[in-house]
Amino acid sequence: MMNFKSITFFVVFLSCLLVSKAEKVEVVVEGATSIAQTDEDFICVTLDWWPTNKCDYDQCPWGQAGLFNLDLKNKILEKAVKAFHPLRIRVGGSLQDQVVYNVRNNIENCQPFQKQDKGFLFGFSIGCLDMKRWDELNEFFNQTRAKVTFGLNALIGRKESETEKTLWVGDWYSHNARDLMSYTISKGYTIDSYELGNELCGVGVSARIEAKQYAKDMATLKNLVKEMYPNPKTQPKILGPGGFYDKKWFDTFLDASGHDVIDGVTHHIYNLGPGNNPDVVRRVQDPFFLTQIAQTFKDVSNAIVKFAPWSGAWVSESGGAYNSGGQLVSYTFAFGFWYLDQLGMTSVYNHKVYCRQALTGGNYALLNTTTFVPNPDYYGALLWHRVMGSKVLSATHKGSPYLRVYSHCAKKEPGVSFVFINLSKNTSFEIDLFHDLNLNGGSPNFEFKGHKKREEYHLTPKDGNILSSIVLLNGTPLELSDSLEIPELKPKLVDGLKPISIAAHSIAFVTIRDFNAPACS
Ligand SMILES: *[C@@H]1O[C@H](CO)[C@@H](O)[C@H](O)[C@H]1NC(C)=O
Ligand SMILES: *[C@@H]1O[C@H](CO)[C@@H](O)[C@H](O)[C@H]1NC(C)=O
Ligand SMILES: *[C@@H]1O[C@H](CO)[C@@H](O)[C@H](O)[C@H]1NC(C)=O
Numbered sequence: 001m002m003n004f005k006s007i008t009f010f011v012v013f014l015s016c017l018l019v020s021k022a023e024k025v026e027v028v029v030e031g032a033t034s035i036a037q038t039d040e041d042f043i044c045v046t047l048d049w050w051p052t053n054k055c056d057y058d059q060c061p062w063g064q065a066g067l068f069n070l071d072l073k074n075k076i077l078e079k080a081v082k083a084f085h086p087l088r089i090r091v092g093g094s095l096q097d098q099v100v101y102n103v104r105n106n107i108e109n110c111q112p113f114q115k116q117d118k119g120f121l122f123g124f125s126i127g128c129l130d131m132k133r134w135d136e137l138n139e140f141f142n143q144t145r146a147k148v149t150f151g152l153n154a155l156i157g158r159k160e161s162e163t164e165k166t167l168w169v170g171d172w173y174s175h176n177a178r179d180l181m182s183y184t185i186s187k188g189y190t191i192d193s194y195e196l197g198n199e200l201c202g203v204g205v206s207a208r209i210e211a212k213q214y215a216k217d218m219a220t221l222k223n224l225v226k227e228m229y230p231n232p233k234t235q236p237k238i239l240g241p242g243g244f245y246d247k248k249w250f251d252t253f254l255d256a257s258g259h260d261v262i263d264g265v266t267h268h269i270y271n272l273g274p275g276n277n278p279d280v281v282r283r284v285q286d287p288f289f290l291t292q293i294a295q296t297f298k299d300v301s302n303a304i305v306k307f308a309p310w311s312g313a314w315v316s317e318s319g320g321a322y323n324s325g326g327q328l329v330s331y332t333f334a335f336g337f338w339y340l341d342q343l344g345m346t347s348v349y350n351h352k353v354y355c356r357q358a359l360t361g362g363n364y365a366l367l368n369t370t371t372f373v374p375n376p377d378y379y380g381a382l383l384w385h386r387v388m389g390s391k392v393l394s395a396t397h398k399g400s401p402y403l404r405v406y407s408h409c410a411k412k413e414p415g416v417s418f419v420f421i422n423l424s425k426n427t428s429f430e431i432d433l434f435h436d437l438n439l440n441g442g443s444p445n446f447e448f449k450g451h452k453k454r455e456e457y458h459l460t461p462k463d464g465n466i467l468s469s470i471v472l473l474n475g476t477p478l479e480l481s482d483s484l485e486i487p488e489l490k491p492k493l494v495d496g497l498k499p500i501s502i503a504a505h506s507i508a509f510v511t512i513r514d515f516n517a518p519a520c521s
């Protein structure tokens with residue numbers, strides 16, 4: 001008679017047999033030319049203005065993470081940002097259109113936002129930024145070598161329309177922004193780009209502005225930046241409109257904006273629904289759901305080709321699930337299925353930068369809002385930044401839709417890098433690579449056999465639980481060292497002749513140094 005132990009063993013053995021049936025997949029990479037190009041610093045994170053008393057669904061998940069409260073001296077925060085060398089940080093969010101800058105010290109009682117019952121957007125009063133806090137923020141950006149996008153208040157100077165609720169009319173009042181720029185320049189602070197407004201395009205969220213008016217204000221901002229920063233080499237870029245894509249509004253806006261005015265066309269992504277929706281967990285594992293939003297990336301990219309080819313597309317804010325992120329899922333391994341897939345798709349559709357909401361704050365924080373300890377997506381972002389270069393290659397396969405593949409030239413030459421995302425909980429994949437040189441005359445693909453060792457980074461959740469907030473790299477948990485250093489992210493070296501094996505419910509970055517794609521040399 002079998003005892004309990006041996007029965008357990010037998011059952012485990014049987015299920016291993018069932019699970020170990022790996023699916024073979026042939027991935028074809030077109031190495032002759034790149035299909036798109038991102039900025040060198042594609043990975044970007046946001047810092048938001050939300051105060052401690054911003055609450056959603058009986059939770060107040062911002063804590064001290066807002067820009068007025070953030071502990072800028074925290075060692076983990078500093079090391080986490082520095083590790084990117086550089087990390088793009090976009091400063092903005094819903095309340096940015098209620099921030100005034102107290103440059104001349106003439107605002108009486110200069111205070112952060114106060115909670116209000118009504119009569120104010122998002123239930124908060126105007127927030128006043130004094131130059132002491134602006135100095136502290138810039139000291140932090142300088143010390144951590146961050147590349148900063150600053151989101152300017154775009155509602156200042158306008159009035160709510162008398163006839164149409166939520167519509168704001170009149171010209172943007174640029175003087176407060178001018179004062180801030182003048183102060184910023186006098187202190188020697190570097191700003192990479194200025195973005196005008198947050199979620200005021202299309203139908204808006206709390207308020208909206210008409211497309212032609214917005215185009216006119218972008219021109220005002222461009223002229224201001226040109227005047228304040230006459231050296232074209234160090235002139236900050238200007239970005240807008242920083243809201244949800246709406247075809248008619250974007251087309252009108254881009255068509256009305258002048259030649260060379262807008263450098264980055266920014267839009268926001270919250271495609272997973274509200275943060276308290278229990279379906280968010282299922283959605284991040286559903287390839288058909290994940291793919292739907294590709295149409296938006298394609299549309300923005302096409303609108304730029306048509307109306308503003310001198311600019312590039314940016315996702316300037318994306319938290320996936322709105323109202324502060326998915327309560328069960330946004331800080332766990334599973335969110336990486338959605339996040340890394342977003343990075344892959346936006347790269348394919350020629351986006352330059354992708355800003356994740358948020359570096360810290362809310363449930364979608366890359367760094368835990370109270371402890372600053374990195375969540376799984378922090379490591380996903382860092383690996384992407386280090387492994388995936390700016391040139392994007394076509395990589396396709398005819399296998400299971402649960403396997404998602406993206407390929408770029410390697411960040412550091414030579415070779416090609418991949419990210420494989422296995423959404424399936426019960427299938428692993430064995431991948432054979434084919435190189436399609438796509439030469440005229442249709443030369444056939446050939447199977448690629450590597451002779452050098454491959455660099456592989458396999459990410460899996462702790463205990464196989466995709467809702468864990470601990471991620472393993474090649475089987476070892478990623479944890480801060482005793483001295484609070486971000487762990488080194490070391491690849492394992494794998495025989496180049498073997499197929500690439502991707503476990504169920506896992507994400508892998510792979511660099512192949514001897515894959516000679518002409519597009520990458
Ligand atoms: C930090 O500040 C110093 C001194 O003003 C400046 O030389 C340096 O370029 C700044 N670094 C960054 C990344 O802005
Ligand atoms: C942040 O860390 C604290 C302390 O470990 C933990 O209780 C909390 O659940 C974490 N929050 C998130 C959103 O991960
Ligand atoms: C395997 O997982 C996929 C989705 O993850 C599911 O659609 C399928 O039914 C599962 N198959 C089995 C045999 O469990």
Ligand SMILES: *[C@@H]1O[C@H](CO)[C@@H](O)[C@H](O)[C@H]1NC(C)=O
Binds near residue numbers: 425
């Ligand atoms: C994806 O994961 C499933 C199990 O979750 C596994 O069976 C399959 O082989 C994996 N696919 C790849 C390409 O590794």
